[in-house]
Amino acid sequence: MSRIETTLSGLKAQGRKALIPFVTAGFPFANITPELMHGMVAGGADVIELGVPFSDPSADGPVIQKAGDRALALGIGLTQVIAMVRDFRQTNNTTPVVLMGYANPIERYDQKHGEGAFVRDAASAGVDGVLVVDYPPEECEAFAATLRAHQMDLIFLLAPTSTDARMAQIARVASGYVYYVSLKGVTGAGTLDVGQVQAMLPRIRAHVTIPVGVGFGIRDAHTARAVSESADAVVIGSKIIQLIEAEPRDRVVPVAQAFLSDIRQALDA
Numbered sequence: 001m002s003r004i005e006t007t008l009s010g011l012k013a014q015g016r017k018a019l020i021p022f023v024t025a026g027f028p029f030a031n032i033t034p035e036l037m038h039g040m041v042a043g044g045a046d047v048i049e050l051g052v053p054f055s056d057p058s059a060d061g062p063v064i065q066k067a068g069d070r071a072l073a074l075g076i077g078l079t080q081v082i083a084m085v086r087d088f089r090q091t092n093n094t095t096p097v098v099l100m101g102y103a104n105p106i107e108r109y110d111q112k113h114g115e116g117a118f119v120r121d122a123a124s125a126g127v128d129g130v131l132v133v134d135y136p137p138e139e140c141e142a143f144a145a146t147l148r149a150h151q152m153d154l155i156f157l158l159a160p161t162s163t164d165a166r167m168a169q170i171a172r173v174a175s176g177y178v179y180y181v182s183l184k185g186v187t188g189a190g191t192l193d194v195g196q197v198q199a200m201l202p203r204i205r206a207h208v209t210i211p212v213g214v215g216f217g218i219r220d221a222h223t224a225r226a227v228s229e230s231a232d233a234v235v236i237g238s239k240i241i242q243l244i245e246a247e248p249r250d251r252v253v254p255v256a257q258a259f260l261s262d263i264r265q266a267l268d269a
Contacts, residue, residue, distance in 0.1 A: 022237030024067040026076030039253035044264025052101030089126035098129035123150035221266035
């Protein structure tokens with residue numbers, strides 16, 4: 001079993017739901033990410049999604065786009081992100097880490113370092129999963145198999161517009177968990193409709209047997225708790241970015257940790 005599978009199955013056995021925060025690597029300070037990751041774990045994170053900065057993030061709204069631009073300006077790319085995970089693993093060998101991003105940085109990494117270099121180096125650093133927004137499932141079977149051979153999972157997005165055929169197609173390739181995007185549009189857009197999420201989850205589970213995380217639009221403990229009644233995990237990103245973007249360096253980790261502690265308490269209530 002991968003570290004993601006072990007973590008999520010353990011939570012299910014306890015009757016608990018997973019808390020999965022997202023932060024952009026290298027934001028808001030180039031060297032803060034490993035420290036921030038440890039703070040999020042202390043705040044109750046079960047899995048961490050680490051955004052790989054990219055210049056054309058088509059699925060991301062203004063908040064995460066701005067964070068990515070800031071990280072890019074600080075010189076953060078995929079090489080630095082992998083190094084951050086390696087740093088985090090020096091003192092945490094249990095919390096799963098998922099890299100979330102786009103095809104271009106991965107393919108460019110392999111061009112520079114050799115075919116298969118990304119998977120090799122990510123696995124060596126301690127990465128547990130990869131979510132590539134613009135990799136369609138029909139073109140990912142070989143990539144998924146390579147990841148699984150290195151104990152990593154390939155995670156896919158599902159949307160309110162996903163057809164039953166698309167869900168079945170993703171179910172054949174995905175592992176770890178699937179990420180249900182609860183809103184039409186980009187990250188941080190609109191207000192989440194909990195009723196719509198609760199209605200969609202049975203449709204997804206008719207095809208997908210692995211855990212289902214829900215994200216986009218979860219901004220507070222109340223909404224997280226409501227979503228967790230039907231989902232296996234809640235994913236929170238834009239709100240964390242907003243909370244830490246203007247903080248001085250010594251306040252970034254405490255602010256993120258306190259926010260996640262409130263969410264964790266609500267999920268466990």
